[in-house]
Amino acid sequence: MKFEAIFIDLDGTLLTDHLTISRGSVKILKKLSDSGVLICIVTARSPSASVHFYEQLGIVNNSIICFNGALIQTNNKTLCEITIDNAIALKVINILKRYQISPSVYRRYDWFGESQDRWINEEIEITNSTFTKVNFNKLFSQNIQPNKLLGIAEPAKINAAEAHLKN
Numbered sequence: 001m002k003f004e005a006i007f008i009d010l011d012g013t014l015l016t017d018h019l020t021i022s023r024g025s026v027k028i029l030k031k032l033s034d035s036g037v038l039i040c041i042v043t044a045r046s047p048s049a050s051v052h053f054y055e056q057l058g059i060v061n062n063s064i065i066c067f068n069g070a071l072i073q074t075n076n077k078t079l080c081e082i083t084i085d086n087a088i089a090l091k092v093i094n095i096l097k098r099y100q101i102s103p104s105v106y107r108r109y110d111w112f113g114e115s116q117d118r119w120i121n122e123e124i125e126i127t128n129s130t131f132t133k134v135n136f137n138k139l140f141s142q143n144i145q146p147n148k149l150l151g152i153a154e155p156a157k158i159n160a161a162e163a164h165l166k167n
Contacts, residue, residue, distance in 0.1 A: 007040050046108075051064065086140045102151065104131070112136075113131060
């Protein structure tokens with residue numbers, strides 16, 4: 001069977017426990033790409049946290065699919081973009097704060113939050129992304145319309161907030 005395309009996730013799939021792509025995976029994916037198979041990474045990460053993996057695989061001209069499909073770009077041209085309404089995003093952020101969850105927002109290549117706590121530092125270490133400290137009210141007054149909201153905390157706090165948001 002000949003494959004025309006392979007779409008693969010990063011975290012928990014392609015990446016090792018050390019957050020790298022193994023030499024064997026690089027070799028196989030490059031061989032497939034060289035034979036004409038389209039290789040695309042599909043990830044919850046931002047483009048800035050994903051592009052170096054594309055470079056490592058030699059597939060920089062392939063579509064980059066980020067935020068679980070909310071942003072799809074090819075050669076810095078946006079093919080598809082889904083954003084979150086600012087009013088809804090602020091409402092969710094305020095709920096996360098009530099549950100002591102560290103909220104942050106992503107918009108294309110940028111990542112914003114009001115404080116850089118241990119959770120944000122952990123995400124920086126995992127994704128090697130640049131974090132910008134901002135006031136959310138100011139940020140949203142600029143009509144940011146984020147691609148992704150991220151809330152990080154202990155599982156019990158996440159579960160409580162999730163239950164609240166589902167009601």
